[in-house]
Amino acid sequence: MLEDRPWEAVGLTEEEYRRCRELLGREPNHLELGLVGLMWSEHCSYKTSKVHLAKLPNEGPGVLQGPGENAGVIDLGDGLALAFKIESHNHPSAIEPLQGAATGVGGILRDIITMGAHPIAILDSLRFGLLEAPRNRYLFAGVVAGIGWYGNCFGCPTVGGEVYCEPVYDGNPLVNAMCLGLVRTAGIIRGRAEGPGNPVLLAGAPTGRDGIHGASLLASREFDEKAEERRPSVQVGDPFLGKLLLEACLEARDTGLLVGVNDLGAAGLTSACSETASRAGTGIELELDEVPRREPGMTPYEVMLSESQERMLIIARQGGEEVIARIFRRWGLEAKIIGRVTADGMIRVREGGRMVAEVPAAALTREAPVYHRPERAAERPVLDLGALPDLAPSQAGAWLARLMGSANLASREWVYRQYDHLVGVNTALRPGSDAAVLRFKDRPGGVAAAVDGNGRHCWLAPRLGGALAVAEAARNLTVSGARPVALTNCLNFGNPERPEIMWEFREVIEGMAEACRALGTPVTGGNVSFYNETLGQNIYPTPVVGMVGLLDDIAHVTRQGFQSAGDRIILLGRTRDDLGGGEYLKLAHGLVAGPPPGLDLEAEVRVQALCLEAIRAGMVRSAHDCSDGGLAVALAEMAVAGGEGARGLDVDLAAAGGSRLDTLLFGETPSRIVLAVAPAAAEGLLALARRHGVAAVELGVVTDGRVVLRQGGRTLVDEATADLEAAWKGALPCLMAG
Amino acid sequence: MRWRARVWVTLRAGVLDPQGAATRSALVSLGFTGVQTVRAGKFLELELVAASREEADRQVADMCRRLLANPVTEDFRYELEGCQEG
């Protein structure tokens, strides 16, 4: 029955087909080949990334669940734990931005729910081509509307994120969503099909023909004109059903009758069954006729591969199925037995009394091929700083305004205003500062979260870029008053069959691993998205780090905005002549050239430790890290975000470092933090900095109304804060209006 | 010349319609138990100025393709009629 080159139709190589035949000990039938093709796709099998992901440190004192489950979990003490995970939905969002982004959010929410956790926050990391192009505006608007639609309706606040626009993301936007959830430590559920004889239930929405072959055809292949023809495979989200599913799952969890839970995402039933069985070392036998369907005439192939949304696979304790079904019915949902756990490690699929597929769960998962793909280091443009004319002092003010209003630095309010960032009544630090903070209702502390990743840095110097992403995420938590604890990551890369991309991939991971070790933040999970290539153009290597941190006391929440005039402004860390890879270099000179700013991990650790200690000691009124746009932009942002009567500053940057004006104002040297402290605390803070071995200089004072930057006797910038604010706030709405 | 266009935008077959499904079950629970399916779509009425029927027709088709309908998930249909100057 099989055609000439049967492997091609399911995206396998001839070699992989041979391996499949060996594992089965016979020719696979059409359905079996489909299952294998899907599960061995890059998206499901991680066949290319596995060997490198193993280098990320994943253990630490607080880690209750590392990589390999639906989400990582860390211990919060006193019987409470935090589950969190990030995931990409890049290719679906390129085809249908609203539904693609919405179903991405739905998917990550379900990942958290499967752990037995109640989602408490979402963050989103987005990349688009330049917004001057209508297509990119359409994608951006659609993605934001889709994230908002799903998250708002579901009732989980979207509290933070990031957006960058670069030409390399033209036609290949990135949409990464992270979710955090709370779970009682004793109630953590895992995606394991334990206990032969236990019933396997399919709960939630009926199964339709949505997204068939999404995983293998969309996420595991580069983009070309034919992508348009794959359109009917878009999945459609239903956040209303998603919310009902949450409520039913939480209620079912509390019965203690759930043995294992897995969501149905990429590769649908096939993936959920083989993964839960493989994790537990068991098998699953499915009666496909029992699967509730939305459309008549679906083939076993379609039922097994469907990516219909808002579904969960539940392995229940024997005898508990009726109680669970009743709970789901109360919420207007079906939870139906579609199979049983078996002892022999086989995934068996029966339809109409006939066995239609019989494959070892391990063959679909653990025994999938693993590749060490070839790599080749690439040359990247290097900046000759000496040949670059410095910024003229008379232009400093104009360039500050220009940077504040650039697409990559401007206020993200246009985005987060469309997200309900308050539902749940936990949001203690709203979007607009360095990290988001959620308070705990039953204890004094809270949790902070931030997502960071600078693709331009990673393209110019992948290893350094990977480390910088981790350091910046940690710094964003620290300045907000939290101790960085652990992270999840989403690795968005081009086509791994190109040696240059593999080199980027390995380098980024090794850089991240180094930084994770230095900062003591293990990686508890993540996601890899390869094949972000459109018509031969690969995206920048874009790792997105989603980090979580803890606050012992919610009173430690620290904002970037100034609080009272007269507060002293102190810069921690040294400024070097770092212009490479920066926003100013690109805008002012049209250059994307490296290397990006170097990172001294020891200095980074010290400056963060100091900042946190100062915050905990109650010395700090405002804190903000220097990142994109450098020191001048960081200072201006603190003024713009300032409270009444504290929307300005007067500082002298002479002691800040940097031998050039452009690097002093706009250079992006990392490991720098700007603090504002009460006048009486300034001396103490400087002393504390000396004890920590951190360079610290007092720059000036908080004022109101104007941003004044001087150098020695000379005034470099003297701008009305309101004007800078107008440029900063107006930029995105204006760009999006076309 | 002034024209009136009526545009129907409907979901493509096979595309899930959560709105239609929710509306159907609401109708059933209101006692309209005979309702089998509901599909929800959009209806737009446009007035436009164009030199000729052909021109108006070309423009409306273009609007549908470019903005009014999402080709990934939706189909469209329209009717055109001349209307009196108001």
Added chain:
Amino acid sequence: MRWRARVWVTLRAGVLDPQGAATRSALVSLGFTGVQTVRAGKFLELELVAASREEADRQVADMCRRLLANPVTEDFRYELEGCQEG
């Protein structure tokens, strides 16, 4: 008997239509400068089982009045046709 009903729900005259206004300005900025007005509404397709045309008609009118349209802001209109058993 099986019936197909097409229901149009449109905003009442005098009610501001933010969606229509936004659609119009989007069309104008796409270059369709002849577009004078756009009014946005809903279009629902229902299939229902009812004993007679009168019965189906009565039911659809009832659905519109009770659920499908909000009398404060919306008008409705419908068409009914018999359809083949499928």
Added chain:
Amino acid sequence: MRFGVVVFPGSNCERDCFHLVDQVLGRPVRYVWHQDTALERVDCVILPGGFSYGDYLRPGAIARFSPVMGAVAEHAGAGGLVLGICNGFQILLEAGLLPGAMLRNRSLQFQCQDVFLRVEDVETAFTRLCRPGQVLKVPIKHGDGNYHVDPEDLAARGRVVFRYSEADGRVTPEANPNGSMANIAGLANLEGNVVGLMPHPEVSAEEVLGGTDGRVLLESAVRYWEERGPC
């Protein structure tokens, strides 16, 4: 005084409202299921925000037919207290307990932001502890809050309780976040025992969340109930 928070399929602020009454106010509260047909032992019923039935068709259009809404109407008719927040307000409008209807926001976008509300009527059960003209800072988060009403209908059946304003209380077009007629953000019935508003008082009831202005609504209700006693 006992509170009830109705849970519709798709409500998503029910836990927040429960937390407000239970933890912030320290009053007895329980959930009321959308299929319940009576509001036993509830003096003040809260219809919470969210997306009941996914807001499909129109916000509140499907929820208003829930069995519990019959009980809510009866409760209101008997002088019991009813507070509809956001989606809860939309349900009250659809149910005809308050006049008018909601359209999409003028921006066509969901909007989540702090707004200022000028209190226009301090005679309702939920505003009697306010000063006339007092300005409250309370966030909104909705996509369909663009209020529309026939002025005669409004005069005959309702009272304006809150208007979107500037921080100093001036009611200006700029302060109107969604295009609502006459900046209307909240209403009461003529008797003043049923109040609906788009902003979310439960999100501005604790310092840690950025403000406590929203508390006054429920504190007013408690005071009202204590003074009047059950009707």
